[in-house]
Amino acid sequence: MKRVLHSAFTLVLCLILISQISVISFAEEGTTSKPEPEKIIYYGDVNGNFRVDTLDARRILQFALRIICITHHYSLLADMNRDGKVKAVDARLALRTAMGLEELVVYDGPVGTDEWVCVDVADIAEPYTPTVAGFSTNINDESVFPILKQLEQYCSYFGNTCTFYYTDVREKYYISYYSDRIYRTQCSIKAPYIKALLVYLEENDISIDSTIQLKSSHCWSGHYLNSSYRLGSWIPIRTVMHYALHYSCNTAYNCLFDTFGADILNKNSQRIGSNLRLGWYMFGENNAYDMSKHYLDIYRYNGKYKDFLLYEMEHNESRTRIPMGIPSGIRVINKIGTGGGKTLGYHDCAVVYTQVPYVLTCYTSFNFTRGSDRIPFRNIASYITQINQNVSYE
Numbered sequence: 001m002k003r004v005l006h007s008a009f010t011l012v013l014c015l016i017l018i019s020q021i022s023v024i025s026f027a028e029e030g031t032t033s034k035p036e037p038e039k040i041i042y043y044g045d046v047n048g049n050f051r052v053d054t055l056d057a058r059r060i061l062q063f064a065l066r067i068i069c070i071t072h073h074y075s076l077l078a079d080m081n082r083d084g085k086v087k088a089v090d091a092r093l094a095l096r097t098a099m100g101l102e103e104l105v106v107y108d109g110p111v112g113t114d115e116w117v118c119v120d121v122a123d124i125a126e127p128y129t130p131t132v133a134g135f136s137t138n139i140n141d142e143s144v145f146p147i148l149k150q151l152e153q154y155c156s157y158f159g160n161t162c163t164f165y166y167t168d169v170r171e172k173y174y175i176s177y178y179s180d181r182i183y184r185t186q187c188s189i190k191a192p193y194i195k196a197l198l199v200y201l202e203e204n205d206i207s208i209d210s211t212i213q214l215k216s217s218h219c220w221s222g223h224y225l226n227s228s229y230r231l232g233s234w235i236p237i238r239t240v241m242h243y244a245l246h247y248s249c250n251t252a253y254n255c256l257f258d259t260f261g262a263d264i265l266n267k268n269s270q271r272i273g274s275n276l277r278l279g280w281y282m283f284g285e286n287n288a289y290d291m292s293k294h295y296l297d298i299y300r301y302n303g304k305y306k307d308f309l310l311y312e313m314e315h316n317e318s319r320t321r322i323p324m325g326i327p328s329g330i331r332v333i334n335k336i337g338t339g340g341g342k343t344l345g346y347h348d349c350a351v352v353y354t355q356v357p358y359v360l361t362c363y364t365s366f367n368f369t370r371g372s373d374r375i376p377f378r379n380i381a382s383y384i385t386q387i388n389q390n391v392s393y394e
């Protein structure tokens, strides 16, 4: 959407500019008598007066937008950048030429015919127009339109119980499905928190092998750290992080959160432009769009503990959602989130290392007691991978 708006904005700006300058040049033409120009044909002269002025730029823009037709001969002259097509960029170049910002270029091609031509519809790249509510994208690469259509239809089965946000790590493209819908983060918060904490440790010269104490207030029943260590034990930070990422152990995460606090994450959220904030409680609320910023941040993390973080996220024991939708041989790091009751949330957030890697954050309110509800994650990941691998990044 952003790109479409941007190009529409550029065109409108261009039109305003052209109309304003035309008025000025008319006024000037009316008050002075210019000498007859030499009879040289230049690129951009689409009305045969041997000059390139704002009237020419306007005609080229109107032609490129399919508002008017011009003769075949003038369509050859209108191709300012000589790419074989007449588009808004040619009108912009003609305008710059008229304003003296570009050199006049003598036309050296063949003389065209007097036949009237119009811009072919196929030459205008139409943006993809979704039909399913909640679905949006800025992809206008026609080669992936059929897969986008399938993904969109697939999403329509779930209504807004499923949300996701996709972007490649260059942030050139996005696909969003209800990605502004708010959920409890569940355990998908643990990887962003630990990434922020690793930066904090490095900046404050705290060793990842220094120890923190396991207290009774940290303990969640049925979670791993408290069944492996006695209360009051001093445990290396590295080990506590391993439990939080590998087993998604709430006791381990609580031990880190209680020791180091919420600000570590909140400051990082502010830095990367995410609205996610934690208060007294170690889980927060946000949406798939904001969470994608945190996983992009994990992808971009290049600090001392990068290998540790990526290893733990690649070898965690919950790999049945997004990772199972990715062809083998492609590296995937992920962190799931699962919770029931009033704060129902069944999520997975991943970085997928395709040729141009991407982030997929999938937030849902699926019923986590049904194993079959993992399958949509895999299907969405599969569609997204095909799209990511087939769009042009030029």
Ligand SMILES: [Ca+2]
Residues within 6 Å of the ligand: 044, 045, 046, 047, 048, 049, 050, 051, 052, 053, 056
């Ligand atoms: Ca002219």
Ligand SMILES: [Ca+2]
Residues within 6 Å of the ligand: 078, 079, 080, 081, 082, 083, 084, 085, 086, 087, 090
């Ligand atoms: Ca052109």
